[in-house]
Amino acid sequence: MIAVEGVSKQFGDYTALDDVSLEVPDGSLTALLGPSGSGKSTLLRIIGGLESPDRGRVVIEGEDATGVPPQRREIGFVFQHYAAFKHMTVRDNVAFGLTVRKQPKAKVDERVDELLGIVGLAGYQKRYPNQLSGGQRQRMALARALAVEPRVLLLDEPFGALDAKVRAELREWLRRLHDEVHVTTLLVTHDQEEAMSIADHIAVMDNARIEQFGSPRELYDQPANPFVMGFLGPVSRLGDQLVRPHDIALAASAVDGALEAMVSRVIHLGFEVRVELMLTSGEAVTAQITRTEADELELDTGEIVWLRAAGPTVLRAA
Amino acid sequence: MTVSRPWRIALRTIGLAYLAALLLVPVAVIFYRTFEHGIGAVWESVTTPAAVSAFWLTLEVTAIAVPLNTVFGIVMAMQLARGRFRGKALLNALIDLPFAISPVVIGLSLILVYGVNGWFGQALADAGIQVIFSTPGIVLATIFVSLPFVVREVTPVLREVGDEQEQAAATLGAGRWQTFWRITLPSIRWGVAYGVVLSVARSIGEFGAVSVVSGKISGETETLTLLVEKRFANFDLAGAYAASALLALIALLTLLAMTLIKPRREEEDHA
Secondary structure, X not given: OEEEEEEEEEEOOEEEEEEEEEEEOXXXXXXXXXXXXXXXXXXXXXXXXXXXXXXEEEEEOOEEOOOOOHHHOOEEEEOOOOOOOOOOOHHHHHHHHHHOOOOXXXXXXXXXXXXXXXXXXXXXXXXXXXHOOHHHHHHHHHXXXXXXXXXXXXXXXXXXXXXXXXXXXXXXXXXXXXXXXXXXXXXXXXXXXXXXXXXXXXXXXXXXXXEEEEOHHHHHHOOOOHHHHHHHOOOEEEOOEEEXXXXXXXXOOOOOOOEEEEEEEEEEEOXXXXXXXXXXXXXXXXXXXXXXXXXXXXXXOOOEEEEEEOOOOEEEOO | OOOOHHHHHHHHHHHHHHHHHHHHHHHHHHHHHHHOOOHHHHHHHHOOHHHHHHHHHHHHHHHHHHHHHHHHHHHHHXXXXXXXXXXXXXXXXXXXXXXXXXXXXXXXXXXXXXXOOOOOHHHHHHOOOOOOOOHHHHHXXXXXXXXXXXXXXHHHHXXXXXXHHHHHHXXXXXXXXXXXXXXXXXXXXXXXXXXXXXXXXXXXXOOHHHHHHHOOOOOOOOOHHHHHHHHHHOOOHHHHHHHHHHXXXXXXXXXXXXXXXXXXXXXXXXX
């Protein structure tokens, strides 16, 4: 388990982390999710020993690792831009951690072959990083990090430099890999879809603090505050209520507690229909309904409908 | 900017003529004059005891100055590219001092510090060490004038490469030395090589500063450039040309090395 206790970090006048505490459960894949500048990468780098905290402790598997240099933390770190050793072959990149530990060559070769097999780069031993695609480089970097059998795997926006298609593939692949290897993994991302689709737990960060920690479902259904709600999915504002667009119920006639609105646009997205509406107060609202519902209501521009919140997730607007 | 065809040709002609008049013609004339009376005369002229001694002294000085400046240059470049400390801008400016000061002034300042009447002169004399008018002085002068090259070549490469690979090495368990030898040095090697070649060229060709501190004792403290000057001043034109040709040959080899290294260094820069 990785535990962070009351960690703060300043860069000059800028507060990167403000009294942050976090526990990453053993064997889990946990995501640190937040906008850029929220402090998530700094937190990861502090856990990896690449930055030192001004205050607070980092505990890895029960041992205080706060003052321990990265060399002796037994971590694997994967960087956004791969940090491939450009002058070394794929084989030497993956073998690096073992060769600096003076492991016998036969053992190193065996381990490298095994890992390259796991990450799907068998047969690429003699290539150089600049002969690989971005996705292949990142898989090589993962194999390199896993070679030393780290207690913890830290991934800093590992797919951030890849195009959307490769990113989605690698994301699925990482999840499967994690299910095989089971190493405690902490992943930094600003992409909520990425976090939701692969993580067991998510810590949502904003402004140098962790806003909420929980499973993807918990965070989506029971966000602690408007920021978390807005960061994890679309939000519509109904009067002083914040709701998910798919949680807005539309009715053709007045219902108790419902707000009157005029349809300003109907957008057909296949199965789903997005309805843009204007409240009597002049505020714009977006609702998402199914095609069947839209057909029943016979929605058209200029019609008057009544809106109310009908889902589990309702927050009071700040 | 688009330039019409006649203009382009005119500009190119002017550029080439300028290069030819200032560089190609003089160098060609030196070679022509050198070999005018046959190779035998040249060989005789460059194998006199004074010439052989000058040749070896030049190599000796270069062999001491360049490695020292290479080590210093790499250390300094790492400080300038990575370090965060007060006075970095000042240090950065100081590195260029040898470019800014005339070599003659550098020679004179060395005499003021290490000469018999200089700051350390008496102490050094008491210890039995003669710096000025001796090989150590020539080495010092050469180090001084060739100091900036490695720093200036390696610093931008280090900045461009960044420190992520070094951080990755640290997380994989590599200590500082292991990281330096296995990661940092290989990733800047062509920048270092280019800096070394420039330093060698400058060390071999240095005249002004060396001329002031060497004392010009034939067969002892006379380098190749000093030999050329002496022969020229003594109206031994053939001898001066022969020694010049030797220097020019070394310069051409340097140029060749630079041409071979430069593309790889730029590749490294933008990798």
